[in-house]
Structures are given as structure tokens and as C-alpha cells.
Amino acid sequence: xxxxxxxxxxxxxxxxxxxxxxxxxxxxxxxxxxxxxxxxxxxxxxxxxxxxxxxxxxxxxxxxxxxxxxxxxxxxxxxxxxxxxxxxxxxxxxxxxxxxxxxxxxxxxxxxxxxxxxxxxxxxxxxxxxxxxxxxxxxxxxxxxxxxxxxxxxxxxxxxxxxxxxxxxxxxxxxxxxxxxxxxxxxxxxxxxxxxxxxxxxxxxxxxxxxxxxxxxxxxxxxxxxxxxxxxxxxxxxxxxxxxxxxxxxxxxxxxxxxx
Amino acid sequence: xxxxxxxxxxxxxxxxxxxxxxxxxxxxxxxxxxxxxxxxxxxxxxxxxxxxxxxxxxxxxxxxxxxxxxxxxxxxxxxxxxxxxxxxxxxxxxxxxxxxxxxxxxxxxxxxxxxxxxxxxxxxxxxxxxxxxxxxxxxxxxxxxxxxxxxxxxxxxxxxxxxxxxxxxxxxxxxxxxxxxxxxxxxxxxxxxxxxxxxxxxxxxxxxxxxxxxxxxxxxxxxxxxxxxxxxxxxxxxxxxxxxxxxxxxxxxxxxxxxxxxxxxx
Numbered sequence: 001x002x003x004x005x006x007x008x009x010x011x012x013x014x015x016x017x018x019x020x021x022x023x024x025x026x027x028x029x030x031x032x033x034x035x036x037x038x039x040x041x042x043x044x045x046x047x048x049x050x051x052x053x054x055x056x057x058x059x060x061x062x063x064x065x066x067x068x069x070x071x072x073x074x075x076x077x078x079x080x081x082x083x084x085x086x087x088x089x090x091x092x093x094x095x096x097x098x099x100x101x102x103x104x105x106x107x108x109x110x111x112x113x114x115x116x117x118x119x120x121x122x123x124x125x126x127x128x129x130x131x132x133x134x135x136x137x138x139x140x141x142x143x144x145x146x147x148x149x150x151x152x153x154x155x156x157x158x159x160x161x162x163x164x165x166x167x168x169x170x171x172x173x174x175x176x177x178x179x180x181x182x183x184x185x186x187x188x189x190x191x192x193x194x195x196x197x198x199x200x201x202x203x204x205x206x207x208x209x210x211x212x213x214x215x216x217x218x219x220x221x222x223x224x225x226x227x228x229x230x231x232x233x234x235x236x237x238x239x240x241x242x243x244x245x246x247x248x249x250x251x252x253x254x255x256x257x258x259x260x
Numbered sequence: 261x262x263x264x265x266x267x268x269x270x271x272x273x274x275x276x277x278x279x280x281x282x283x284x285x286x287x288x289x290x291x292x293x294x295x296x297x298x299x300x301x302x303x304x305x306x307x308x309x310x311x312x313x314x315x316x317x318x319x320x321x322x323x324x325x326x327x328x329x330x331x332x333x334x335x336x337x338x339x340x341x342x343x344x345x346x347x348x349x350x351x352x353x354x355x356x357x358x359x360x361x362x363x364x365x366x367x368x369x370x371x372x373x374x375x376x377x378x379x380x381x382x383x384x385x386x387x388x389x390x391x392x393x394x395x396x397x398x399x400x401x402x403x404x405x406x407x408x409x410x411x412x413x414x415x416x417x418x419x420x421x422x423x424x425x426x427x428x429x430x431x432x433x434x435x436x437x438x439x440x441x442x443x444x445x446x447x448x449x450x451x452x453x454x455x456x457x458x459x460x461x462x463x464x465x466x467x468x469x470x471x472x473x474x475x476x477x478x479x480x481x482x483x484x485x486x487x488x489x490x491x492x493x494x495x496x497x498x499x500x501x502x503x504x505x506x507x508x509x510x511x512x513x514x515x516x517x518x519x520x521x522x523x524x525x526x
Contacts, residue, residue: 186364
């Protein structure tokens, strides 16, 4: 007798659960679109107007854009540097193979999770309120943001290092700092540099819009050109940001490839 | 190089793991300077635990262990680090930092002699840099000085491990199955390196092995462990191959005994 496939229940045979979830999702999308008014206030005229103006960029605006663009990059670099360096000790304290006391680790991780849950735009808004309009508030916002991000990436990297060298350094009579310097840091150094570049990539993109909130950089020009309906200039600003982001991404990717 | 240094006294040592498993039970061992002690036994017999208790990578529940009269089971902080410095360890998995150079791995054996900040900045003395070269040539690997550890073969990595251990200027070398991943030829090289340290430098060597053959060939004393207890302890002159029936009985066969005829069989 030929063998037959095992019988499946109706539910599984017709993928009832999967279809139900799919229908539910479609329904949810329609409802939320109605609630948020998607497509109701869309004006085709304005849309076309914006695109036609943006299609002929005002190239003479380029010199005015260069300085704020450089400032944006500088903000990203300084912010990333401060945040990523500050994250090192905190990441070490949170790694279970460095600090055995789970209470200490728990508290640090809890605080850091709170920090990480604040979006960078909110951080920028907060710092503008505290230290005023300017590049400094942008740098501070990016620092805190990078701090939270690097913290998580780094402590997870530290927790996955090979325990062998750690044991070897302890056996050689090393104290905790020596164990970290000889067994942990060499193992995570390349990853750290790679995370640094990745954070920098993200920060360059983020810092481009921080100016919207008055936190310095090119974002301010995005804001003013839009408000003055100079879409021809807006497109120059957007193109400039695009060029910088693509360049930074490409450079960072190349470097990160070399690191791994 | 050491004057009557490298004595290990293990007194009434027991270890119970937090989950209730008995690791070691009432161990008494008196190891004198210059001995080459091989600890044999099945996996799980407590060999590794015993070795790691000696330099206190594992804490014991009861008893005490003295290294040259200093109680390591009670030592803390600097004192513990100093005692550990005199007992170097070699590992089954070599435990090198794979992404670091051979030089840096060997130098890391010297950490115990430097404050952390100096080590961090790489401020090692000229003498110690010379010492790295000397120790690397002792294991015939001077030409690998700049090579990354991951680019070496297993046998070479283990010899880098030995060079690292030598940087501690130890009086005792603890070796946890140092040859279990190696082929017969490199096994011989590594064992000969250890034998040389034992004979020429008078270092005490305590080594875990699976192979009775190796134990018979190299050791001056064989200690058998089973279920965390010492069931055998004789100097090599009194050892009879048939004795190992007891140690390995639960393995279900006597194949381990055959290894006694040919070192390279294992």
C-alpha cells in the first residue's frame, strides 16, 4: 500500500490562524488610516508645485549651505566621541562576566534603558530648553543618544567574549583592571571601533534634522527655506545632506569591512 | 632558578558545588618542589576542579591549600594575586587572545608585575621585552613574534601558552589537559617542553591527563582521582600498569591500558 501523508486538522490545513491575523491587520490599517485622516487633506496642486520648484535647484545657494553642513558633521563627530567614550566604563559595569554582582548590574542597566528610551529629537528639544539654541545642545543630544546606543552594543559584545583569556589572566595573578586590559579590551576593540563608526553614521543623519529644533547644523536651513517657500533652495539643502550621508556611509562601511 | 620553592600542601580539601554535586572529597596531597605529578581519572572525576583549586580559580568548601606555606584559600586582593603569580597555568583551550599578537599574549603573563595603568599603556621594561624573546625561543617560536595567535596551529598556540606561563617566573606550573587537542607529534613537543622546565628549572609541575601512557612516560608521580577522591597515589617507580583498572573501571573497558605501551597512540 502506498504511504499517505499524515492528516492535518482543518485549522492547519487551511491556515485559518494566519488568514485571521492577516484580515485583522488589514482591518486595523484601514481603521487607523481613517482615524489619522490619511489622504483626506492631500492637495495634488501643492504637491506638484513643490516638486516642480524642487526640480530646479537654486545652485547659487550652495556656498551658504557649506558652513552649516560642516557644523553638522562636526556636531556628529564630537557627539559620537563623547557618548562612545563615556559608554565604556558603564558597559563594563553592566557586563555579567566583569561584574558578578547582579544587583549593581541590574540598577545600571535599568537607568541606561531609561536613557536609551528617549528619542534623540526629544533630547535635542530638552537641551535647547536647557542650554539654549545652538550647536552645543545638538552635541549634547547626540552625546546622550550615542552613549545609550554604544552602551548596549558594547556590553553585549563584552558578554560574548571568549572567557578563556579572562581565566588565564586571573590565573596569572592579574587584578580586575588587568584582566580587562589584557583579556577583554583586545577582544572587543575591533567591534568597538565598528560600533563607533555605525553610531557616527546614524548621528550624521540625525544631526541633519536636529537644527529644526534649533540645535545647530543644517537643519535650521531646511526649516527656513521651507517656511519661505523657497523649495528650490530646500532641494539644495536636501541634496547636500544626501551627499554627506552617502559619503559618510560609504567611508564607514569601507572602514568597518577592514576591521572585521 | 628557584630555591626550594614550589611546594604544594593540600589539606583535607573538599568542594561541594552549590547544586549539591560533590567536586572534591577530603583531598590530602603533599607535592614537593621538582615533582612532576600527573593526575589521571575519568572526565568528571574532579581533576580540573582540583587543579583550579590550587590557584583558586575555584574556591573550596573545606580545608586549605598552602603554596610554599602561604594559604591561598584565605588570601585576598594583592596577596592572592601574588600567590597566583607564582603558580602559572596552561589550559586545554590555550586561552590566548586570538586577535592579539604572539608578543602581546606572551607579555600578558607578566601582568602581575605591573600596575594596571602601566600595563595599559604598554610601558614594559627592556628586561621584560628581552624575557619575551628568551621564552619564545625556549619554545622555538621566536619567528612567530608578530603573528596573530589565531594564525598559529594548536600545538604552536599551546607553546605560546607555555611561554606566557614562563613570563610569570613561576615555581609551579599547573596544566589542565594541555595536550588533549593535539596530535601525537605536537603532544610530544609540548610534553618535552614541560619536562625540560621540570628538569632544568626545577619547576613543580601538576598536570591533568586522560592518557595513562603519557603519565607513565613523563611523570614522577601518579595520582588517580575518582568521584572527587584520591584513590591512587604512587611514585612512578612503584606504579604497576594493572593499577589503572581501578581508576578506569567504570569506563567499561580497559582500552586506556593499551595506551601504556605506546605514548603516541592516544
